Amino acid sequence: MSKKLFAILGLCGIVVILILVACSATSTDTSSAPNQVHMNATNFVQPSITIKKGESITLIDDAQDSHIIASGTWENGTAKPQDELGAPQVQDLQVSGSDQAAIGPFTTAGTFHFYCTVHPGMSLTVVVQ
Ligand SMILES: [Cu+2]
Numbered sequence: 001m002s003k004k005l006f007a008i009l010g011l012c013g014i015v016v017i018l019i020l021v022a023c024s025a026t027s028t029d030t031s032s033a034p035n036q037v038h039m040n041a042t043n044f045v046q047p048s049i050t051i052k053k054g055e056s057i058t059l060i061d062d063a064q065d066s067h068i069i070a071s072g073t074w075e076n077g078t079a080k081p082q083d084e085l086g087a088p089q090v091q092d093l094q095v096s097g098s099d100q101a102a103i104g105p106f107t108t109a110g111t112f113h114f115y116c117t118v119h120p121g122m123s124l125t126v127v128v129q
Contacts, residue, residue: 037124039095039116041065048125056104057126064097066118073113073123080115087112087126 035055038045041063049057061067071090072081083089086108095101103114106128116122 042119043122044124050127058102060100061095067095067116069093073115
């Protein structure tokens, strides 16, 4: 009798664990929005990101310092503003400390460049596939 009871309790435990695992997996999926690029005080945390056609990117400022993003890149310490055909044209997109901003959607496949006008060398390459 008590063995049966233990078996039933054990099965219930397994079912509960399976439900918890399934729920946590689902909530992880929804909480991690895709195409995030984090920024620290002076730079993009990653130099490039690859996305699919039609998607946007979200810039997230983890520091207190503001960034001003524009189309173009840094070349040997010199800012090179450049609007690229097929890319969203960004001019003076300000991202304040602990804030975020989106760029996109990117509707054309290609390789596009953005930079921060405040911080020399702060460049981001977006590859759209
Ligand atoms: Cu910056």
